[in-house]
Structure formats: C-alpha cells, structure tokens
Amino acid sequence: MTLPDRRDAGYEYRAAVGETKKFIAEFAPDAVVIFAPDHMNLLNQVRPPFTGIVSGSTLPEFGIPELRLNVHPVARRLFEDLVTMDVDLAVGEDVAVDHGLGLTLLQLFDEPALVPLVPIIVNAIGYPLFPVARARRVGEQIRKAMAPYDGRVLFIGTGGLSHNPPFPAPAPGVHRFTAEERAASLATALAYLDPAWDQGLLARMAEGDADCFSDLTQDEVDVRGGGANEVRTWAAAWAAAGSPPAGFTGYEAVEPWITGMGVAFGPASS
DSSP states (O other), X not given: OOSTTTTTOOHHHHHHHXXXXXXXXXXXXXXXXXXXXXXXXXXXXXXXXXXXXXXEEEOOBTTBOOOBOOBOTHHHHHHHHHHHTTOOEEEESSEEEOHHHHHHHHHHOSSXXXXXXXXXXXXXXXXXXXXXXXXXXXXXXXXHHHTTOOSOEEXXXXXXXXXOOSOOOSOTTOOOOOHHHHHHHHHTGGGGOOHHHHHHHHHHHHHTOTTTTTTOOHHHHHTTOGGGGGHHHHHHHHHHTTOOOOSEEEEEEEGGGTEEEEEEEOOOOO
16 A cells, blocks of 8 residues: 555545545544554564553554554553453553554544554454454443543544455464565455455445444455454444444455455444
8 A cells, every 4th residue: 555656546445534534533532442453563472362552653664654652541441441341451561563553543643643542453363363253342341441431532443354465374383474475475365355245344334233243254254365354453443332333434446455445434322
C-alpha cells in the first residue's frame, strides 16, 4: 500500500477511508481502543492471544515513522479489570508495534501521535491461533469493562479481509520466508482474494448480525489466505461496540495490494 509503485491503487478504498475519517472527526473520541494484528515482530517468540500495550512506539517500516504511542490512562485499569474477568491478557511495556497498528493511525488520524489510545495486539499469524469466536467473547468483556468510563470510546479493528501475505503458515519453529519463498508465495497470492466472501461479511455487519465473525471456522478462513485470520480484530472491536448495524460499508479488491480492502463503521449499540 505504501510502496512507491503501488500508492495510486485502491481509489475506492481510499475514498471509504476518507468517509471513516469524517465519522471519527465528528464523533471526537476521548479514547480509542484499537485491536491490531502483529506480523512476526512483537509476537515473534512469545505469542499470547491478546496483549495490552501500556507503553511503546510504532515500528518504523514501510514509510511509517517512529511515533511514541499516546496511551490513555484508562488502559491500565482496563487491563487489570480484564484479568479479573478471566481474560488471559498479556501486557507489553516499551514495545514496538508494527504496521498493523501504525499504518491505521496514519490513515485515520491527522495527528496520530496525539490519539488517546488503548492498544491491544491480537495474535492472528503465529502458532497457535485461537478460534475467531473467542475474539468476540473478549470484545464483549471489554465492552463490559469500559462501560463505567465517562467518555466517548471509539473501537477499531484493523487488518485484512481475504489476502495471503508472504508469511509461513502457523506452526512451531516457523521462520520468516527467504527471498525465494517470498517470491513463490506472492506468485499465488491473488488466488486467495475472495471479494464475494469479503462483501458477504460486510453485508452481515450492515444487518447487525452478531454472529458474523464468531461462526467462522478455521477451514473457512484458511482458504481466504493467512491474512484473513486478521478478522479476529474486526470480531473483537465490533463485539466491544455491541455488534451494531454498520451504517457505512465500503469495499475494493485491490489486486496490486493482493488484498480485499474493506471498511465498515457506525455508532455503537446502547
């Protein structure tokens, strides 16, 4: 998306992002709970399903600058409460979060370093992967834990729909691809792009179908590529917002990015 020869692709998706920015600006959140995937960086050696970030910075990659995360004070209380609510949550201090979070900050906010964040990193690429339904349950617990907070809360889930980035399948002892393995993976990546599946999920979100993500099986996700595992972030964020009908959806299958790019948003359920 940020590579010089591919920046001009994704016109319809970028327009949808523009609508999302307007929604966020009008909502003016006091806290932003963002669920983001990792790409064998933060979770390279230890892979908890969910990691709350107490302090850290964005990893400078793909044109993303190193930005100190402006972690909202409510994050620490939320992470403490979640542990008492039987959510197995790890916590990261002074860590680097990759483009799964950093790129979204740049896309959605004019001043990303000032966004009052509650960052939660979701394992969606490394062994072992947890069931998608668990992301919904954790999102529901976060909704309960945030209920006493007196302020406007924006929930964001960031990551793919169908796509198969050049990373190995989750398994013990895996390593990053060599240049040859990466090239071989990219050569078949478009076969995993499934606009019908992607748009079907967005349509269910528009209907307010709370089971939209939680009834996905791993087999169903696998055939849409390893990156499709990132729908766990969508499931958590949408459940945290009460699984409301999405008032806006936008979609484009962007072949130069080998990814189904979708956006869905709307006001949370009361």
